[in-house]
Amino acid sequence: MSEWKKLAALEEIPRLGSRVVESAGGDIAVFRTAEDQVYALHDRCPHKGGPLSQGIVHGGRVTCPLHGWNIELASGEAVAPDLGRTPCVEVKLENGVIYLRV
Amino acid sequence: MQKMKLVVVGNGMAGMRAVEELLKIAPDLYRITVFGAEPHPNYNRILLSPVLAGEQTADDIVLNSREWYDANGITLHAGARVTKIDRVRRLVIAENGVEAEYDRLLLATGSNPVMLPIPGNDLDGVIGFRDIADVEAMVAAAARHRHAVVIGGGLLGLEAANGLKLRGMDVVVVHRHAWLMERQLDRVAGCMLQQSLEDRGLKFLLEKDTGQLLGEEGRVRAVRFRDGQEIPADLVVMAVGIRPNYRLAEEAGIHCNRGIVVNDTLQTFDPRIYAVGECVVHRGVSYGLVAPLFEQARVCATHLANFGIGRYAGSVTSTKLKVTGIDLFSAGDFMGGEHADEIVLHDRQGSVYKKLVLEGDRLVGACLYGDTADAAWYFQMLKDGRDVRDIRDHLMFGQNHLGDAGHKGQTQAAAMGDSAEVCGCNGVCKGAIVKAIKEKGLFTLDGVRRHTKASASCGSCTGLVEQILASCIGGAYQPADSKDKPMCGCTDHSHGEVRQAIRDRHYLDIPTVMRELRWRTPNGCASCRPALNYYLISTWPHEAVDDPQSRFINERAHANIQKDGSYSVVPRMMGGLTTPAELRAIADAAEKYKVPTVKVTGGQRIDLLGVKKEDLPKMWADLAQAGILSGHAYGKSLRTVKTCVGAEHCRFGTQLSMAMGVKLEQMLLGMWSPHKVKLAVSGCPRNCAEAGIKDVGVIGLESGYELYVAGNGGIKTEVAQFLCKVASDEEVLEYAGAFLQLYREEGYYLERTVHYVHRVGLDYVKARVVEDAAGRRELHERLLYALQGYRDPWLECVQEPKLRREFEILSI
Numbered sequence: 001m002s003e004w005k006k007l008a009a010l011e012e013i014p015r016l017g018s019r020v021v022e023s024a025g026g027d028i029a030v031f032r033t034a035e036d037q038v039y040a041l042h043d044r045c046p047h048k049g050g051p052l053s054q055g056i057v058h059g060g061r062v063t064c065p066l067h068g069w070n071i072e073l074a075s076g077e078a079v080a081p082d083l084g085r086t087p088c089v090e091v092k093l094e095n096g097v098i099y100l101r102v
Numbered sequence: 103m104q105k106m107k108l109v110v111v112g113n114g115m116a117g118m119r120a121v122e123e124l125l126k127i128a129p130d131l132y133r134i135t136v137f138g139a140e141p142h143p144n145y146n147r148i149l150l151s152p153v154l155a156g157e158q159t160a161d162d163i164v165l166n167s168r169e170w171y172d173a174n175g176i177t178l179h180a181g182a183r184v185t186k187i188d189r190v191r192r193l194v195i196a197e198n199g200v201e202a203e204y205d206r207l208l209l210a211t212g213s214n215p216v217m218l219p220i221p222g223n224d225l226d227g228v229i230g231f232r233d234i235a236d237v238e239a240m241v242a243a244a245a246r247h248r249h250a251v252v253i254g255g256g257l258l259g260l261e262a263a264n265g266l267k268l269r270g271m272d273v274v275v276v277h278r279h280a281w282l283m284e285r286q287l288d289r290v291a292g293c294m295l296q297q298s299l300e301d302r303g304l305k306f307l308l309e310k311d312t313g314q315l316l317g318e319e320g321r322v323r324a325v326r327f328r329d330g331q332e333i334p335a336d337l338v339v340m341a342v343g344i345r346p347n348y349r350l351a352e353e354a355g356i357h358c359n360r361g362i363v364v365n366d367t368l369q370t371f372d373p374r375i376y377a378v379g380e381c382v383v384h385r386g387v388s389y390g391l392v393a394p395l396f397e398q399a400r401v402c403a404t405h406l407a408n409f410g411i412g413r414y415a416g417s418v419t420s421t422k423l424k425v426t427g428i429d430l431f432s433a434g435d436f437m438g439g440e441h442a443d444e445i446v447l448h449d450r451q452g453s454v455y456k457k458l459v460l461e462g463d464r465l466v467g468a469c470l471y472g473d474t475a476d477a478a479w480y481f482q483m484l485k486d487g488r489d490v491r492d493i494r495d496h497l498m499f500g501q502n503h504l505g506d507a508g509h510k511g512q513t514q515a516a517a518m519g520d521s522a523e524v525c526g527c528n529g530v531c532k533g534a535i536v537k538a539i540k541e542k543g544l545f546t547l548d549g550v551r552r553h554t555k556a557s558a559s560c561g562s563c564t565g566l567v568e569q570i571l572a573s574c575i576g577g578a579y580q581p582a583d584s585k586d587k588p589m590c591g592c593t594d595h596s597h598g599e600v601r602q603a604i605r606d607r608h609y610l611d612i613p614t615v616m617r618e619l620r621w622r623t624p625n626g627c628a629s630c631r632p633a634l635n636y637y638l639i640s641t642w643p644h645e646a647v648d649d650p651q652s653r654f655i656n657e658r659a660h661a662n663i664q665k666d667g668s669y670s671v672v673p674r675m676m677g678g679l680t681t682p683a684e685l686r687a688i689a690d691a692a693e694k695y696k697v698p699t700v701k702v703t704g705g706q707r708i709d710l711l712g713v714k715k716e717d718l719p720k721m722w723a724d725l726a727q728a729g730i731l732s733g734h735a736y737g738k739s740l741r742t743v744k745t746c747v748g749a750e751h752c753r754f755g756t757q758l759s760m761a762m763g764v765k766l767e768q769m770l771l772g773m774w775s776p777h778k779v780k781l782a783v784s785g786c787p788r789n790c791a792e793a794g795i796k797d798v799g800v801i802g803l804e805s806g807y808e809l810y811v812a813g814n815g816g817i818k819t820e821v822a823q824f825l826c827k828v829a830s831d832e833e834v835l836e837y838a839g840a841f842l843q844l845y846r847e848e849g850y851y852l853e854r855t856v857h858y859v860h861r862v863g864l865d866y867v868k869a870r871v872v873e874d875a876a877g878r879r880e881l882h883e884r885l886l887y888a889l890q891g892y893r894d895p896w897l898e899c900v901q902e903p904k905l906r907r908e909f910e911i912l913s914i
Binding site: 005006007008012014015016017019020021022023027030034048049050051054055056057058059063065066067068070081100102 | 542552553558559623624625626627628631632650651652654655659663665667907910911912913914
């Protein structure tokens with residue numbers, strides 16, 4: 001059974017940045033955009049498993065630090081012409097607090 | 103809001119490229135209707151020659167399928183020739199009665215082949231070489247007839263002749279001029295080309311004027327020349343030139359002058375009507391090559407999108423022939439003349455001819471036959487107007503000298519098999535690149551990089567990829583202009599323009615730059631943000647905001663990310679010197695944090711590889727106890743100053759190279775730069791510190807030091823160039839500091855010193871650093887000012903808890 005769990009205050013993640021969350025199913029990367037939207041993805045690039053949490057966030061995307069693939073934060077899809085998808089994790093923001101559904 | 107109506111007349115390469123560009127930047131602005139006279143979707147006209155030669159099929163060369171039109175909501179009327187534009191009612195009317203209203207109209211009606219005004223030019227079997235129908239007619243003729251005559255020995259004529267020959271016909275090329283392709287080649291190259299085509303079985307009649315075409319039962323049977331000679335002909339292909347097709351526009355009362363006249367925004371004299379492609383005349387010139395048309399399309403799209411940016415200022419073009427196995431290239435003023443100098447290499451036996459034409463110290467033209475490996479390089483210099491004084495002595499021998507790593511030193515793409523690896527970084531072979539170019543309709547280096555990853559990592563195979571592109575698409579491939587190339591897809595501004603704006607307008611943070619320079623994306627991308635951050639902090643030290651989120655992870659985490667997501671820690675060892683106490687602290691840290699790999703680096707220090715990110719601050723804290731600083735092995739910054747033992751111990755040493763190295767490293771501590779910077783100091787000319795391949799190399803002599811700059815031991819070995827000789831340690835610091843500051847102020851992000859110096863020329867660097875003593879001191883002082891108050895990033899992390907957040911893992 002998955003359930004919503006409290007993660008941290010929004011301020012704990014820098015704008016246009018991310019933090020890593022340890023979980024039983026592997027590391028999760030939680031991202032914050034310039035407009036304070038929050039997204040969560042498995043911390044593995046579909047290309048060669050690079051840690052997306054370490055990439056540069058721009059618009060609604062993150063660029064993997066290893067080989068520069070761009071991944072859509074909302075869907076986990078690689079931006080064309082690359083093909084691949086990173087699983088998403090449900091995330092929500094309530095009163096400045098981030099919750100993950102795990 | 104109701105969408106505006108855009109009607110495009112002409113379903114060819116220029117018109118559809120403009121539509122594609124428009125959809126990229128303003129996908130929802132227009133309801134688009136396209137009229138095409140041909141019954142096909144948009145195809146790659148440049149590849150008609152390979153289709154004729156049987157190397158590709160008509161389906162292979164389709165650029166935009168009918169599904170593409172549907173997917174983008176475009177109404178396509180294929181096979182509907184537009185016959186009238188009603189500018190009052192803003193309406194176009196096609197032959198088949200279809201009408202469409204427009205708010206904006208884009209004319210891309212292309213050109214028509216010139217048909218010589220001679221008797222018999224309307225006989226069956228007399229055609230031009232322009233579209234799929236012409237190719238089909240030629241293929242059909244080749245199956246039934248024997249004698250083909252191609253009138254015109256230019257680019258198109260020769261490609262047609264070659265294709266017909268491959269289809270089994272007897273082909274005679276008739277040309278008025280004394281040698282082939284006189285618009286692109288000089289006499290020597292033209293004759294060499296003729297020789298190799300004759301070896302393939304083509305026949306030539308030069309300096310011949312065609313008088314009339316003779317027929318029999320309505321079909322052509324012979325060509326008669328003005329001198330009375332007659333040759334048999336079952337098929338006559340007229341390839342004597344093209345003429346802009348502007349009748350439609352002219353009849354609509356739009357100003358034309360041998361083409362539709364447009365301004366720098368591709369607008370005609372009717373402000374609602376734009377025009378691009380072969381049908382236009384821009385500043386008195388019409389272009390028949392695809393690259394300029396694409397530039398026009400891009401500019402036109404920005405204006406159709408109401409962005410109002412971008413001007414088309416004309417194009418410098420180059421030519422390649424698409425006849426498999428023949429390499430020729432020409433650009434600019436390839437004939438030369440009294441006002442110009444020529445550098446010529448001619449190897450008759452080896453069938454290689456190269457002519458470079460210079461005016462003063464600039465390359466103004468090139469004509470290459472047999473070896474076109476350096477075509478892109480020459481063309482780039484020609485377009486950039488680069489001063490070539492400092493490389494003039496080896497200009498002829500091209501860009502490829504020693505040490506191109508990663509593809510077995512292969513410099514000739516043509517000589518490579520399909521399975522040969524082109525890109526060693528990403529394991530891409532030639533066949534895969536060729537396939538992607540053909541199947542995806544790629545025209546640019548960038549396109550190949552995105553689709554295949556070839557040349558997208560270290561870039562050493564860029565030249566090869568450019569050659570492959572050029573051989574697949576011929577003249578359609580034009581290397582980008584390095585000076586005006588946009589930084590990335592987020593902006594149309596070049597690196598140089600952005601640097602200039604940051605300096606002139608005193609911008610201090612990234613959001614301001616993006617707002618003022620009208621970035622297209624809300625917060626840039628992974629390539630422009632690090633560049634902007636560097637430009638800001640290097641231009642306005644102690645003032646500009648340094649944004650960690652705009653730095654690549656290595657600079658954010660002060661360590662080098664590895665393929666498994668772990669990091670490497672490299673402590674600073676100035677001049678490669680260390681102490682037993684430091685080594686003990688490093689050994690202790692390595693054991694405590696279970697570092698799996700300990701390695702000595704090429705820069706004379708120790709690399710601890712495989713450290714978990716969350717352990718980094720703890721490890722730094724331990725190292726800081728022993729006074730150990732960050733080695734910046736991870737940054738676009740000062741890396742190492744490598745030294746030899748020098749006069750301290752060495753029996754040959756003339757200078758104290760270790761001490762000099764330490765002084766340099768101390769001075770440059772914490773220096774960010776466009777790319778990494780490595781130095782070396784050798785104590786004598788034996789040069790054990792390998793100073794000849796460093797960004798700054800110092801070589802000790804009895805009488806002082808020699809300074810070398812812009813060397814590189816990486817992807818491509820580049821030997822450093824001699825800058826000057828100095829007498830004292832203080833001068834080494836001042837000259838080296840001034841050079842590096844010049845590079846810091848003027849270099850483009852990710853441009854190594856070698857590329858910077860190639861771009862601006864060594865003479866310029868000497869003028870600024872060696873000859874101008876006051877300027878040199880100012881540069882040096884600006885460097886020292888920028889580096890004032892240096893704080894070690896590892897120590898900062900240890901001391902300030904909030905900086906450690908980057909390294910801490912959250913849990914739920």
